[in-house]
Amino acid sequence: MPGRLARITSAMDRLYEFDREAVTPDKLQSGAKFAGLFAGEHVAATEFVIGAFFVLHGVPWRDLLLGLLLGNLLAVLSWTFICAPIAVRTRLTLYWHLRKIAGPGVTLIYNIANAFLYCILAGAMISVSATAVGLAFGVKTPGLDAVWPTSVGWVLVAFGLGAAFTAMAILGFERLSKFAQVCSPWIFIVFIAGALATLPDLGVQGDFGNFVAVAKTRIWNGVAAEGQEPFGFWHILFFAWFCNLAMHVGLSDMAILRYAKKWTYGLYSAFGMYPGHMLAWICSGIMVAGIGRSMEPGRMAFEAAGLAGVIGLVLAGWTTANPTLYRAGLALQTVTPGWPRWKITLAAGAATTVLACFPLFFLKLLDYVAIYGLVLMPIGAIVFAEFWIFPLLGLESQLAEKKGWTFNWRALFIWLGTLAVCFALPIHLYFKWLPGWFIAAFGYTAASALRRK
Amino acid sequence: MKKYFTIMAVLSLVACLAAPVLRFLDLVSESGFRLAFLLASLAWFIAATVRVSWKK
Numbered sequence: 001m002p003g004r005l006a007r008i009t010s011a012m013d014r015l016y017e018f019d020r021e022a023v024t025p026d027k028l029q030s031g032a033k034f035a036g037l038f039a040g041e042h043v044a045a046t047e048f049v050i051g052a053f054f055v056l057h058g059v060p061w062r063d064l065l066l067g068l069l070l071g072n073l074l075a076v077l078s079w080t081f082i083c084a085p086i087a088v089r090t091r092l093t094l095y096w097h098l099r100k101i102a103g104p105g106v107t108l109i110y111n112i113a114n115a116f117l118y119c120i121l122a123g124a125m126i127s128v129s130a131t132a133v134g135l136a137f138g139v140k141t142p143g144l145d146a147v148w149p150t151s152v153g154w155v156l157v158a159f160g161l162g163a164a165f166t167a168m169a170i171l172g173f174e175r176l177s178k179f180a181q182v183c184s185p186w187i188f189i190v191f192i193a194g195a196l197a198t199l200p201d202l203g204v205q206g207d208f209g210n211f212v213a214v215a216k217t218r219i220w221n222g223v224a225a226e227g228q229e230p231f232g233f234w235h236i237l238f239f240a241w242f243c244n245l246a247m248h249v250g251l252s253d254m255a256i257l258r259y260a261k262k263w264t265y266g267l268y269s270a271f272g273m274y275p276g277h278m279l280a281w282i283c284s285g286i287m288v289a290g291i292g293r294s295m296e297p298g299r300m301a302f303e304a305a306g307l308a309g310v311i312g313l314v315l316a317g318w319t320t321a322n323p324t325l326y327r328a329g330l331a332l333q334t335v336t337p338g339w340p341r342w343k344i345t346l347a348a349g350a351a352t353t354v355l356a357c358f359p360l361f362f363l364k365l366l367d368y369v370a371i372y373g374l375v376l377m378p379i380g381a382i383v384f385a386e387f388w389i390f391p392l393l394g395l396e397s398q399l400a401e402k403k404g405w406t407f408n409w410r411a412l413f414i415w416l417g418t419l420a421v422c423f424a425l426p427i428h429l430y431f432k433w434l435p436g437w438f439i440a441a442f443g444y445t446a447a448s449a450l451r452r453k
Numbered sequence: 454m455k456k457y458f459t460i461m462a463v464l465s466l467v468a469c470l471a472a473p474v475l476r477f478l479d480l481v482s483e484s485g486f487r488l489a490f491l492l493a494s495l496a497w498f499i500a501a502t503v504r505v506s507w508k509k
Contacts, residue, residue, distance in 0.1 A: 182501045186494060189469045196473035197486055206478045305473075306487030308494045 022091035022258075029259040034268040037256065037323075040184035042244075042272030043280050045128040045317030047191070048297040049365050050243075051284030054231065056293060058224030061216045063233035068281065071240025072273040076266070078241070078248035079257075082380070084266030086387050087257035093330055094254045098379065101386050103400035105407035106415075110379055111332060114252070117372045118328035119348055122321040123355030126165060127362040129317030130157045131298035132310045141296040142359035145227075149357045158356040165318055166349025169325035170342045183319045188275050190312030194304030195283035198290035219289040238430040239366065240277055245373025245433060250380035255330055295363070325349055367429060374433045378418040381440035382411050389445050410451070414444045458504040465496035 054064060090097050099107045131141045139153035149155050168179065204214050224230040247253040248269070257265060287304045288295070301309035329345035336344060355361060361368060386397045400408045422436040469490060476486035 178505050182498065182505055185466060186469065186497050186501075189466060193469065193473035193490055197476045197483070199477055200479065204477075305490060308487070308491045311494070 027259060028261050031261075031265060031268060034256075034260060034265050035271040036181045036184065038269050038272030039188070039275060040179075040181070040319050041323055042276030042320075043184055043188045043191070043316065044276065044320030045125045045297070045313055046320065046362075046365060047276055047280040048284045048287075048301065048313060048316070049128055049295070049362055050239075050369075051281030052288035052295060052297070052300065053228075053366055054236065054281065055219060055285045055288050056225040056228045056295065057231040057235075058222050058228065059220050059231045059236060060222040061212070061220040063231075064220050064236055064282070064285075067233045067236025068240050068278045071237040072270075072277050074237075074241040075244060075248060075273055075277070076270045079253065079269040080264065080266030082384060083248045083251050083253050084257045084260060084263040086251060086383065087254040088260050088263045088265075089387075090254070091258045092254065093258065094251045094379075094383070095330060095333070097254065098383060100398040100401035101383060102379075102408040102411040103405040105405075106400075106412050109412070110376075110415075114246075114376060115328045115332045115348060116351075117246070117375065118324050119352040120355050120361055120368065121372065122165070122324040122328065122348075122352045123162075123358070124361040124365055124368065125317040125321040125324070126158055126161050126352065126356035127359055128297050129161050129314045129321075130154065130356065131296060132301055132313040133157050133161060133298075135298045135302055135310060141298060142363065146359040146363060148360075150359065154359075155357045159353055161314070161317070162349065162353025162356050165321045166325060166346060166353065168318065169322045169329070169349060170345045179319060179322070183315050187312050187316045187319065188280065190301070190305055190309055190316075191280040191283035194301060194309050194312075195286040198286050198304050201290050202286070219285055225293055235428070235430055238434075239369075240273075242373045242430065242433055243277060243369055246376040246380075249433075249437060250373065250376040251383055252327060252376070255327060321352070325352060328352070370429045370433075374422060374429075374436065375419065377433050377437055378415045378440035379411075381418075381437045382414060382444045385441045385445045385448075389441065390448070393445070393449060395445070395448050410444065410447045414440055414447060418443065455504055455507040458500045458507065462497060462500035462504055465493050465500055468493035469497060 059067075086097075095107060095111055098110060102110070130139075133139075134141065134154065134157050137153055137157065139151060139157055142150040142154065149158075199211070199214075202214050202218050204211050222230075244253075260266075284300070287300045291300050291303050294300075297313060298310065301313040303309075305312065325345055325348055328348035329341055332344045332348060333339070333341065389395075390397045396402070399405065400411075418436050418440040421439055422432040425432050425435065427435075472481070472486050472489040472493060475481045475489075476483065481489065
């Protein structure tokens with residue numbers, strides 16, 4: 001038995017994927033792979049919740065359309081002009097690049113924070129999928145104000161799904177991409193199908209003639225549900241932009257884009273943004289209106305598309321939780337250098353599974369997404385400043401590596417200081433990150449310039 | 454052989470899309486739509502999985 005176990009662990013160790021070294025030219029991936037990966041990742045279980053929450057927040061129809069169009073455009077441009085150029089020049093993950101800039105001490109803190117935030121996000125996806133699986137076992141979806149696990153059945157369903165998702169995440173990038181390739185086009189169709197099949201119930205005629213009228217009065221009618229804050233154009237624009245803030249402006253997607261042949265591959269993010277973060281959100285809005293504005297993703301998918309809808313919801317959670325757990329594994333790898341990838345992902349998966357039992361994370365998903373991006377954003381700004389602004393000013397970069405520092409105290413101070421300022425700013429949570437990015441980038445540059453003097 | 458599975462995958466995806474369109478136009482019942490969508494989805498997963506796993 002121990003010999004067999006050793007063989008299995010040895011086989012898993014061979015899944016090593018150049019995480020700690022620059023990607024070599026023979027490992028670069030085609031544009032189609034990026035299109036598939038972005039498409040698979042951004043048509044997710046959380047889309048069932050986000051689009052539905054916009055309806056509950058009473059977003060007017062016009063604000064929704066304009067906000068999503070422009071916000072997603074800004075997100076695509078952030079991937080293309082901020083994340084991709086640094087990724088293809090360094091060919092490293094953010095974690096290993098940050099180590100050179102901020103030192104292993106700051107990287108350790110960043111990675112722990114990052115891994116924890118990723119685990120919560122993956123946990124939220126498992127929770128959403130659990131609302132679908134729970135239908136089969138009569139497990140009730142927790143109410144909007146739920147924080148703690150609401151029943152033993154809920155915990156059992158979340159645990160089962162967490163174990164399955166973790167097993168897939170252990171298999172690695174190539175297989176994940178293959179899995180996303182199979183699932184993502186179909187999951188997108190589930191959103192379209194569910195929305196189309198719901199429209200007649202809302203009174204939309206076969207020629208779409210009254211669609212806008214129905215949309216304005218019965219779906220995005222500008223009336224927020226009880227207890228929900230009213231949202232408008234700027235909320236939607238900023239939400240669409242910062243929804244993946246940690247990935248583009250925060251540079252986490254260097255882990256993916258380091259495999260790109262050119263920086264323009266950042267534009268492939270549009271394959272995730274417009275189908276996933278625009279059409280799918282619109283479709284889930286229609287579906288939630290079809291069940292009387294009740295936040296029950298599982299029932300919503302079932303009522304809209306039957307059993308296939310439920311399967312779609314589970315697979316949507318699976319395909320998005322997988323790369324999230326994969327990233328959590330990458331983040332933790334610098335903390336536990338002696339551990340093989342599979343063991344790290346297993347640890348992240350176990351933590352995620354526990355978090356998935358708490359419905360709070362999917363029921364407060366919009367706020368969590370904002371906090372998640374905000375916490376990691378200053379590090380992206382610091383790396384950006386070192387990469388683009390430092391050479392212009394003749395400042396020396398990557399000092400932690402050159403001087404052998406464990407901690408780049410300036411980077412740590414600017415990161416934490418930016419967060420303190422952001423949380424103190426008297427503006428809506430969704431808007432805090434933008435001034436924060438400038439504070440971090442220019443604050444770090446100024447502090448480095450002062451040190452030279 | 455991979456070519457046939459590609460065609461089958463595309464056709465099943467088209468069928469997945471056709472089912473809700475027919476439901477929207479009130480040409481099939483709700484249960485008919487759900488069954489058609491489920492069967493077309495099954496066909497997609499078989500064809501697409503074989504296509505992706507096919508070795509030259």
